Each structure stands twice: as C-alpha cells, then as structure tokens.
Amino acid sequence: MRDDAAGARALRAVGLRVTQPRLAVLGAVRAHAHATTDELIVAARTHLAPLSHQAVYDVLRVLTESGLVRRIQPQGSVARYEARVGDNHHHLVCRGCGGITDVDCAVGAAPCLAPGHPVDGTGFVVDEAEITFWGLCAACAAAAHPSDTPPVPTREADR
Numbered sequence: 001m002r003d004d005a006a007g008a009r010a011l012r013a014v015g016l017r018v019t020q021p022r023l024a025v026l027g028a029v030r031a032h033a034h035a036t037t038d039e040l041i042v043a044a045r046t047h048l049a050p051l052s053h054q055a056v057y058d059v060l061r062v063l064t065e066s067g068l069v070r071r072i073q074p075q076g077s078v079a080r081y082e083a084r085v086g087d088n089h090h091h092l093v094c095r096g097c098g099g100i101t102d103v104d105c106a107v108g109a110a111p112c113l114a115p116g117h118p119v120d121g122t123g124f125v126v127d128e129a130e131i132t133f134w135g136l137c138a139a140c141a142a143a144a145h146p147s148d149t150p151p152v153p154t155r156e157a158d159r
C-alpha cells in the first residue's frame with residue numbers, strides 16, 4: 001500500500017521498527033487531524049482489525065515520543081493527535097462545538113512569542129510558546145446570533 005510505504009519510511013527515519021500496529025495508527029493520525037484516541041482506534045481498525053485499545057494507546061505514546069505525532073489537549077478536551085509536526089503551528093479552538101483548526105505560526109519556529117516581562121534573572125530558558133486561540137467558529141458564531149443578518153457589503157459612496 002502506498003500509504004504504508006510512506007509510513008514505514010517515517011518510522012525508520014526516527015529509528016522505530018516498522019510494525020503493522022504502528023503503520024495502522026500512524027496512517028489513522030495522518031488521515032484524521034486532531035482526532036481523539038477513540039476516533040483513532042476506529043480508524044486504525046479499518047486497516048488492522050484485531051487492534052486492541054491498549055495497543056493503540058501504546059503506539060500513540062511511542063509515536064508522540066518519537067516526534068512523528070504531536071499530542072495536543074486543549075482545556076476541557078480529551079487528548080488529540082496530529083501528524084503535522086515540526087512547523088510550530090497553533091490552534092483555533094471553538095468554544096461552541098470544540099472544533100480545532102490549524103493556524104500557521106507567523107514566525108514558523110519556536111518560540112514565536114516571548115514573555116512580556118523579561119525572564120532574565122530567573123534562569124528560565126523559553127523554547128516554546130504553546131498557543132491556543134479560543135473563540136467561535138463561523139457556524140457557531142452564526143448560531144449564537146441568529147437574528148444578525150449577514151454583513152452586507154456597503155460602499156462608502158452609497159451612504
């Protein structure tokens with residue numbers, strides 16, 4: 001399978017042995033960005049039916065530790081996984097539906113945001129800013145204000 005060849009290369013690149021459970025779980029993460037463990041169990045089983053919950057948990061831990069997979073956990077959410085790693089991207093999280101959307105990092109490398117107050121003197125070395133933007137997605141924002149009519153473009157000249 002084409003996806004498995006790419007998955008096997010990715011596993012070898014980080015020094016992991018290629019196994020069917022790892023290929024199945026990595027493929028599931030790649031196909032379903034920000035999926036929960038439960039969603040990944042379902043997805044991985046479509047590739048490898050006899051996969052136990054524990055096997056998926058174990059593989060997710062190994063893949064996360066290897067850096068192939070990133071684990072995120074917005075406040076109030078269960079852990080979610082994604083295969084988009086290494087680009088320091090951030091997340092928009094909807095307070096309404098819990099939907100998670102990737103947003104590119106303006107800088108592209110960590111840490112892209114510095115603490116407002118100097119941390120000099122504390123000895124603390126900042127290497128990453130984990131940023132979550134909270135708000136409402138377009139659908140939830142519209143549902144929250146059903147009486148609002150969509151903005152009609154107006155030109156200054158018409159006023």
Ligand SMILES: [Zn+2]
Nearest residue numbers: 094097137140
């Ligand atoms: Zn929403």
Ligand SMILES: [Zn+2]
Nearest residue numbers: 082084091102
């Ligand atoms: Zn993401």
